Amino acid sequence: MSDNSTANNISSGTENAPVDFIRAIVNEDIRSGKYKPEEIRTRFPPEPNGYLHIGHAKAICIDFGIAAEYGGKCYLRMDDTNPGKEDIEYVQAIEEDLRWLGFAWDGPTRYASDYFQQMYDYAVDMIKLGLAYVDEQSAEEIRQNRGSLTEPGKPSPWRERSMAESLDLFERMRQGEFPNGSKVLRAKIDMNSPNVHMRDPVMYRILHMEHHRSGNQWCIYPMYDWAHGLEDSIEGITHSFCTLEFEIHRPLYEWFLEPLPVHRPRQIEFSRLNLTYTVMSKRKLMRLVAEKKVSGWDDPRMPTLCGLRRRGYTPEAIRSFVQQLGITKFSGVTEVALLENCLREDLNKNADRYMAVLNPLKVSISNYPEGQIEWLEALNNPEKPELGSRKIPFGREIYIEQDDFREVAPRKYYRLSPGAEVRLRWAYFLTCQEVKKDEQGNITELVCTYDPETRGGSAPDGRRVRGTIHWVEASHAVAAELRLYDRLFKCENPDDCEEGQDYMANLNADSLTTLRDCKLEPALLELPPESRVQFERVGYFCSDRHEHKPGEKAVFNRTVPLRDSWAKIEKKHN
């Protein structure tokens, strides 16, 4: 994987970042001489049973970011120990999302399934050590005998069977002599432990099932607690980062490794990311897809990385967001506004500006020569004049935004109204002379005059106008489909709902508005898919990855609107 050899030096922006508790631990391990900086090994260990989302991005930035900062290595390992749920489709999607986010793992993609033989051998050792036994209770019996949070468990009748018998049975489990669910290998720990995970946890279960990588080579599969620490150990991971729900598993993680002659990584837990107006669990996201509430895993309203990508989010914005989050053990909820701020910050600097009219209103300029088109110069990005300019056509008939005209202008309304003068961005001053309507009284067209002296947008006499509006010349306008996305849920916490309902009841019915009669300046049609741009005064948009066809069909997704202080003013006055 030569393209993976580049260092992950895009960093998570840590130069001036405060030292969080995880980095403090790593620093201490280096200071004490336990590891040299370049020996630091981390891993990102997804289970290939779903798509990566913004919550994973936090883990990814921590895993890859910390390894990179110390000059260590970070591996990508598929935690594929449950063939019933996993699939190659997800492996490829995970790899693609990771690359898109900007991270390169060290070496090839690794698989827990590649370690099945070693794990099996160590399990045999555990039996020989008297630390594991084959149990023949049913799943139900095991559950019952585990006790509860308040009551101790009861030992299995098979708990004290001989080592030789367990060895024989375990070997035969592997050979496929027994049906699913008939036997398991269990660790012999403590049925009275207040930590229920220590009450003789299952290490192996029988699953006669084809695995997406190992095929039919195995019919017993290791459980997470037994497998994960070994995976980390085999790979020489020094610091194994995971989320808080695994905290209570840490004693087990350590218990399994302790008697074995193996390297012992340190597991460190941090709080997972929660976002307002968002659900994050795979199960909940899966249901949105299955019940067709969204168009798929990469629907631009989904918090999946592929969804955010299609929406127009940049990898830089996501990384910057994670860096600003910090790392703690406190389970809170982050406002999605912070993410959006990171996005706008990046896009403001890097997105070229264009003009697009979402809801067109036709304007005829009565004193502009009929049939004449002139090409005016417009800056691509006022934030970066060095990015140059482009030419946009201007003519007698143009479209402006319906919102930019009011027959009766409210106080502080700086846009067009009868008799009022505004500036057409990059073009001329315009004054509204006449309003045309149909029989129902709907405004169909405006007749205006322009001031030829104001070409480019400034008046030689020094007169000023308060408002500047965007526009698109009619004969060159490109028809486009624009998709305006809003938050998927209508309340901050989608799980906060009435008795008998669930998060599905909190879906925002207006999370998608499709506009099919939009008018774009011609250059936009030529942009390749996934071009991120700003439609001036409107918002940031991204040409759709799948449906936008350069030269043929313009389809843009609204990534995030521009801040709209006029909307605030108007709301306040109503």
Next chain:
RNA sequence: AACCCCGUGGUGUAAUGGUAGCACAACUGGUUUUGGUCCAGUUAGCCUAGGUUCGAGUCCUGGCGGGGUUGCCA
């Protein structure tokens, strides 16, 4: 209910035991050929009660509050 973890402005987070700071959000004002951006400013915080200490957000104990755990999932 038992065990584990965690409590700093509205939100996310800083602060060798020594002046509680940053970002986002909200609100003011300024600049502006995007009602964008940018700039300046305002509001607002150590869960609580004791203890240790010259001095506690930080250390100890209790209380309260929140999260996690009771799959042959990860």
